[in-house]
Amino acid sequence: MANKPSAKKAPGNSSAPSTTSDFEPIKAIKLRHPWRWLIATVITLYAAAFAWDAAVNRPVYDWATFGKYIFDKRISEAALVTLELTIASMVLAIVLGILLAVMRLSPNPIFQSVSWFYLWIFRGTPVYVQLVFWGLVASIYPSFSIGLPFMDAFVTFKAADVPLFWISVLGLGLNESAYMAEVVRAGILSVDRGQTEASRALGMSWFQSMQRVIIPQSMRIIIPPTGNEVISMLKTTSLVAAVPFSMDLYMRARDIAGPIFRPIPLLLVASAWYLLFTSILMVGQYYLEKRFARGTGFEQVRKVKPQEVKAGDAK
Amino acid sequence: MVRAEGVMKKFGQNLVLRDISLEVKRGEVLCLIGPSGSGKSTFLRCINHLEELSGGRLYVEGDLIGYREKNGKLYELKPKEADAQRRDIGMVFQRFNLFPHMTALENVIEAPIRVKKISKAEAISKGKELLTRVGLGDKFDSYPAHLSGGQQQRVAIARALAMSPNLMLFDEPTSALDPELVGEVLDVMKELAKTGMTMIVVTHEMGFAREVADTLVFMDGGVVVEAGDPKEVLSNPQHNRTKAFLSKVL
Numbered sequence: 262m263a264n265k266p267s268a269k270k271a272p273g274n275s276s277a278p279s280t281t282s283d284f285e286p287i288k289a290i291k292l293r294h295p296w297r298w299l300i301a302t303v304i305t306l307y308a309a310a311f312a313w314d315a316a317v318n319r320p321v322y323d324w325a326t327f328g329k330y331i332f333d334k335r336i337s338e339a340a341l342v343t344l345e346l347t348i349a350s351m352v353l354a355i356v357l358g359i360l361l362a363v364m365r366l367s368p369n370p371i372f373q374s375v376s377w378f379y380l381w382i383f384r385g386t387p388v389y390v391q392l393v394f395w396g397l398v399a400s401i402y403p404s405f406s407i408g409l410p411f412m413d414a415f416v417t418f419k420a421a422d423v424p425l426f427w428i429s430v431l432g433l434g435l436n437e438s439a440y441m442a443e444v445v446r447a448g449i450l451s452v453d454r455g456q457t458e459a460s461r462a463l464g465m466s467w468f469q470s471m472q473r474v475i476i477p478q479s480m481r482i483i484i485p486p487t488g489n490e491v492i493s494m495l496k497t498t499s500l501v502a503a504v505p506f507s508m509d510l511y512m513r514a515r516d517i518a519g520p521i522f523r524p525i526p527l528l529l530v531a532s533a534w535y536l537l538f539t540s541i542l543m544v545g546q547y548y549l550e551k552r553f554a555r556g557t558g559f560e561q562v563r564k565v566k567p568q569e570v571k572a573g574d575a576k
Numbered sequence: 577m578v579r580a581e582g583v584m585k586k587f588g589q590n591l592v593l594r595d596i597s598l599e600v601k602r603g604e605v606l607c608l609i610g611p612s613g614s615g616k617s618t619f620l621r622c623i624n625h626l627e628e629l630s631g632g633r634l635y636v637e638g639d640l641i642g643y644r645e646k647n648g649k650l651y652e653l654k655p656k657e658a659d660a661q662r663r664d665i666g667m668v669f670q671r672f673n674l675f676p677h678m679t680a681l682e683n684v685i686e687a688p689i690r691v692k693k694i695s696k697a698e699a700i701s702k703g704k705e706l707l708t709r710v711g712l713g714d715k716f717d718s719y720p721a722h723l724s725g726g727q728q729q730r731v732a733i734a735r736a737l738a739m740s741p742n743l744m745l746f747d748e749p750t751s752a753l754d755p756e757l758v759g760e761v762l763d764v765m766k767e768l769a770k771t772g773m774t775m776i777v778v779t780h781e782m783g784f785a786r787e788v789a790d791t792l793v794f795m796d797g798g799v800v801v802e803a804g805d806p807k808e809v810l811s812n813p814q815h816n817r818t819k820a821f822l823s824k825v826l
Contacts, residue, residue, distance in 0.1 A: 453673075455671055455673035456673060456675065457671035458626055458669070458673065459667075459669060459674075459732075460675075460687075461626065461659070461662065461676070461686035462624055462626065462662055462665070462666075462667040462736075463662070463663070463686075463691065463735070463736070463739060464655070464659050464660065464663030464664075464687060464691045464739060465659070465687060465690060465691055466655065466659050467655065469690050469691070470706045473686060473690060474675055474686075477677050478675075478676065478677055547692060553677075
């Protein structure tokens with residue numbers, strides 16, 4: 262009477278070790294956490310009281326005005342501008358940041374110094390000051406020409422003709438690239454030295470080894486802080502008033518609030534939009550991280566066929 | 577095929593290799609043994625210029641490694657020329673160093689496509705053939721993290737072979753493996769030796785050295801203490817240092 266006829270096959274536990282004998286899952290009474298329940302209840306009550314108070318007792322929040330402007334066309338247009346500013350600046354910052362990081366780590370001393378100097382300037386001064394500076398650049402350099410020495414310029418344009426939007430992108434992107442360079446450099450340095458050696462031993466050049474082997478692996482380290490930088494950039498765009506560029510979300514909300522003397526509901530409107538965008542960005546980051554976790558063993562449970570694990574040699 | 581003349585290597589003040597001279601002929605298998613820190617791996621890494629020499633000369637197929645010699649003066653090679661020299665020398669590392677973000681097959685075809693510029697289709701068919709040859713015909717699409725150590729090292733060997741090297745360097749290829757996985761890697765290496773590949777193997781596997789090597793070199797303290805036929809050296813070591821070492825590992 263030793264073995265009970267437990268023909269139960271532990272329904273759907275694919276993670277269990279594949280034994281042929283009968284498998285009895287552990288049945289234990291879960292540890293209780295009364296304090297967690299108590300504290301959660303208290304916090305919920307306080308939060309509910311705060312929300313009730315904000316909805317009923319605080320006329321300054323002015324939820325009617327909030328409701329009126331949250332989907333106002335001017336606001337949603339400005340939100341789009343903020344999004345465009347963020348994307349354009351980050352694209353510039355990431356491209357330039359990778360370039361700066363690779364330069365910093367290259368064997369070439371000139372590249373190293375140039376990259377170091379760039380970081381020194383752009384990381385060493387406040388972004389607000391830099392934005393004001395870019396706004397004034399037209400008064401120092403009225404026109405820009407692109408060409409070769411002793412030849413007519415290919416392109417010449419007046420600094421004053423450049424739209425303020427692009428000046429803002431330039432200011433934000435150049436500043437951010439200094440930070441992105443450090444993020445990328447940390448990612449590259451995190452890759453095992455053996456990877457460089459293996460790729461060099463195969464005859465790959467320094468550049469090929471960076472491009473094909475090192476940078477793709479460093480992405481796993483680079484993405485989380487980059488997500489951080491994108492979210493940070495979304496909010497930093499509210500400083501472009503310094504350029505002065507006033508079509509972005511924050512400035513538009515202030516411009517609307519001014520004449521109607523309702524600053525608080527419009528700040529809430531702007532905040533709601535910022536929060537919406539950061540939430541979307543967080544979702545995007547999650548999927549990017551999954552994509553670059555390939556082959557690291559950190560990826561979410563991949564579809565590994567059972568026999569693939571069992572077959573072949575011991576693991 | 578490989579000729580070392582008075583090779584020296586310094587790391588700071590630390591003289592790791594002092595005056596290594598030896599020669600490996602085409603098709604020969606040379607095993608390097610010795611205690612850790614004796615300079616075996618450093619010497620191996622000098623052969624494909626992963627380390628720069630501090631003194632002496634190293635020739636592979638008559639070409640001076642890392643430099644060009646003209647009128648008694650040495651000129652550093654351009655990066656491109658140095659890369660080209662490495663191309664024909666395959667290397668297998670103790671810790672495999674597979675590219676973890678690529679599947680087994682992608683690991684094998686990467687360098688042929690990027691460096692040798694052969695077509696992708698050709699690289700794939702050759703890569704599959706090589707992986708099958710090392711017994712991994714069913715693992716083309718597995719990532720290294722899903723392979724055992726022995727399987728990973730066999731992929732690494734296939735990856736090195738994909739560049740059709742004239743010379744293969746093995747840097748303690750089985751030292752990071754579970755004992756029961758050592759055999760499968762050594763078998764692949766034995767097969768390779770039978771095909772006439774010139775091989776230099778740093779190893780602690782005395783059985784392998786006895787069976788496969790044409791020459792066994794015992795190194796200690798950055799010098800070659802004893803060299804010769806492996807059966808001779810292993811069963812009848814001449815030098816006291818060799819005797820002491822072998823008495824501990826055999």
